[in-house]
Amino acid sequence: MTHEYRRIAPMAQTYPASNIRKMFNLALDYPEAVKLTVGEPDFNTPAHIKAAGIRGIENNQTRYVANAGILPLRTAIAAKYAGRWNREVTANNVMVSFGAMEALTFALDVTVSPGEEVIIPDPSFPNYVGQIHRLGGVAVPVPVTEDNDFKFRAEDVRSVITDKTAAIIINSPSNPLGSVMDRAELETIADLAEEFGFTVISDEVYDQITFDDAQFTSIAEVRPGFDRFLVVNSFSKTYAMTGWRCGFVIGSVDLIAPMAFLQEGITSSLPGFVQEAALAAIEGPQTDVDMMVQSYAQRRDLITERIAGIDGISMLRPEATFYAFANIKDWGLTSWEAATALLENHGLATIPGSAFGAQGEGYLRLTFSVAPETINTACDRIADFAATR
Ligand SMILES: Cc1ncc(COP(=O)(O)O)c(C=O)c1O
Numbered sequence: 001m002t003h004e005y006r007r008i009a010p011m012a013q014t015y016p017a018s019n020i021r022k023m024f025n026l027a028l029d030y031p032e033a034v035k036l037t038v039g040e041p042d043f044n045t046p047a048h049i050k051a052a053g054i055r056g057i058e059n060n061q062t063r064y065v066a067n068a069g070i071l072p073l074r075t076a077i078a079a080k081y082a083g084r085w086n087r088e089v090t091a092n093n094v095m096v097s098f099g100a101m102e103a104l105t106f107a108l109d110v111t112v113s114p115g116e117e118v119i120i121p122d123p124s125f126p127n128y129v130g131q132i133h134r135l136g137g138v139a140v141p142v143p144v145t146e147d148n149d150f151k152f153r154a155e156d157v158r159s160v161i162t163d164k165t166a167a168i169i170i171n172s173p174s175n176p177l178g179s180v181m182d183r184a185e186l187e188t189i190a191d192l193a194e195e196f197g198f199t200v201i202s203d204e205v206y207d208q209i210t211f212d213d214a215q216f217t218s219i220a221e222v223r224p225g226f227d228r229f230l231v232v233n234s235f236s237k238t239y240a241m242t243g244w245r246c247g248f249v250i251g252s253v254d255l256i257a258p259m260a261f262l263q264e265g266i267t268s269s270l271p272g273f274v275q276e277a278a279l280a281a282i283e284g285p286q287t288d289v290d291m292m293v294q295s296y297a298q299r300r301d302l303i304t305e306r307i308a309g310i311d312g313i314s315m316l317r318p319e320a321t322f323y324a325f326a327n328i329k330d331w332g333l334t335s336w337e338a339a340t341a342l343l344e345n346h347g348l349a350t351i352p353g354s355a356f357g358a359q360g361e362g363y364l365r366l367t368f369s370v371a372p373e374t375i376n377t378a379c380d381r382i383a384d385f386a387a388t389r
Helices: 018-025 047-058 071-085 098-111 127-134 182-194 253-264 270-283 287-308 335-346 374-386
Strands: 095-100 117-122 138-143 164-172 199-203 229-232 246-251 323-327 365-366
Touching: 018 095, 018 117, 018 287, 018 335, 047 270, 071 095, 071 138, 071 270, 095 098, 095 182, 098 164, 098 199, 098 229, 098 246, 098 253, 117 127, 127 138, 138 229, 164 182, 246 253, 287 323, 335 365, 335 374
Parallel strands: 117 138, 117 164, 164 199, 199 229
Antiparallel strands: 095 246, 229 246, 323 365
């Protein structure tokens, strides 16, 4: 028997490197640069949530806990979403995870086998491609275009469904597009999932960061009888808790139950004190959430107004999230060229749109969860650059 000599498994060797990470690394050489790169709130975790975490440590919530998450947290998450969706959700429908990131891992683990296909929006969060790759699956991108207000359309999905389609990942509100999917599109996606027998993995981490009259709808509320979904969510964005790494996935019991066994072999469980903090986030006052969302809305207005005044760059007004996806096609540069020129010559770090998929070419993602002064400085620098084009 011959044995192929190999040090690194092909999966790891060929893991798709994220251009977001590449840009972060490049930006490290420019410590003085203004950064519109990082996709997280600039607020600190609210005091009552931090206090609950500290209390958890003091009360010795420092041992292993249940794989699926502590029951009070799963019960609180279930109650919150039962109310929001107006459907029955119990603790058995909830799996607690290390951020939405691990929630995605679980959702894909229970639905996708090697060689099967997962439909994803293009542009979208680059970790979808990475996670699908890790499972030996095939990511099938569906273009989401500015002509259609950056809204994911169900009719574009039908043509890419094959007998290998195991799941679709949708992301509303969208990172990097700042758009919200229409209810009618979600209804059609639910119909397609039932007709062709695939699962809808719905990444809803920005579900509470919506502005004005944007109408966010969850896949879980389109039809009471529809249960071929896994909703991925997290405390990261809503409660300014990115570093706590607490997320969750909600779905039917047959899909959720195996996740606890999977967790046993991955991380066993999240720290109990982190889960106590998350419980306080749900059960405590929501005034901080309201204040943060209002603040993002004001910053959205500021960046929209400033970009409108600069030649060669334009953007749709984001309805949600803290991202703007700005069209720079008139500059005649690739998005990577534009992003590196802005960084190297004008001290401004942005993310090239191509980091989110082929359809992101010709765009820059601008994060506006930064101070208004930072938005103004960044836009001054974009204007200086635009004047040279
Ligand atoms: C669309 C989307 N999904 C998931 C995540 C991961 O979030 P978490 O911190 O909960 O792992 C992010 C973070 O940027 C995101 O933008």
